[in-house]
Amino acid sequence: MMVLTGDAALRSLLGDLQGLRFDREEKSSELEILLDYLELVAVAAGEKPAHLQGQGMRSRSFMRGIDGVAAAHGLLAMYTPPVPTHYHRPPHYDARFFEWERERERESLAREGQVLWVYRDRDLERAIRAAAQGETDVAEVLGYPACCVRENSELGIRLSEARVRGYQTQYGAKDAADFIRLAKEDARVKIPPSEMPRFRHVFDYVQFSPCRECAESSSSPAAEINWAMKRLATRLSPTFQRAIEKVAKAVATARKHKNRR
Numbered sequence: 001m002m003v004l005t006g007d008a009a010l011r012s013l014l015g016d017l018q019g020l021r022f023d024r025e026e027k028s029s030e031l032e033i034l035l036d037y038l039e040l041v042a043v044a045a046g047e048k049p050a051h052l053q054g055q056g057m058r059s060r061s062f063m064r065g066i067d068g069v070a071a072a073h074g075l076l077a078m079y080t081p082p083v084p085t086h087y088h089r090p091p092h093y094d095a096r097f098f099e100w101e102r103e104r105e106r107e108s109l110a111r112e113g114q115v116l117w118v119y120r121d122r123d124l125e126r127a128i129r130a131a132a133q134g135e136t137d138v139a140e141v142l143g144y145p146a147c148c149v150r151e152n153s154e155l156g157i158r159l160s161e162a163r164v165r166g167y168q169t170q171y172g173a174k175d176a177a178d179f180i181r182l183a184k185e186d187a188r189v190k191i192p193p194s195e196m197p198r199f200r201h202v203f204d205y206v207q208f209s210p211c212r213e214c215a216e217s218s219s220s221p222a223a224e225i226n227w228a229m230k231r232l233a234t235r236l237s238p239t240f241q242r243a244i245e246k247v248a249k250a251v252a253t254a255r256k257h258k259n260r261r
């Protein structure tokens, strides 16, 4: 297998990614597209273990394009079903409802198409399979800080718990059968804003949400990854780095306007 070394090889990979033609409608976030390219180059550079493509969205043509470019540049690729939620602890409510929720998620993911993992080191395959089955979280394989991944998992679980409390207090639900019925009906519950998980937008060059501690420090694990990704982009192509900067700024401005409304 060809080993990718040197900036010339990385620039060639970046160029091929930027030359991909795909249906833009399917993945409309320009920032996400640019960060996908940056992550793939980081995998080739050995700065990131694996890149996950296609989780939560349906751009089949984009994924196929990436698969082709990655293979042409000596990278490895694996398709798996979409990654289910990883629970670092069970939620504090009826275990029967929790099991029903997990089964419903498994069924819903089974109907979606597959996701694509791109990586450089064959030894990573076992870890990718474990993450893809929800046995472990994605921190190790995607090279994300464990603290950030864990906080996001915790916020997701707390949101589920808040929903169940809403079923109890707003609908008088008593047991798992009531929870299941309300979930099937897609019953709306009022959740206090303080309990809604929020994505912290402080780092332009990463696709994960930093935990609170990481977001507040410029020397945190998440900040370090952000700077490393920015350095990589700058080193390979200042034009590419400026493009990310520009799109990230536009996204931040649009977000501010939206929040003000």
Ligand SMILES: [Zn+2]
Residues within 6 Å of the ligand: 145, 146, 147, 148, 149, 210, 211, 212, 213, 214, 215, 221, 222
């Ligand atoms: Zn963190």
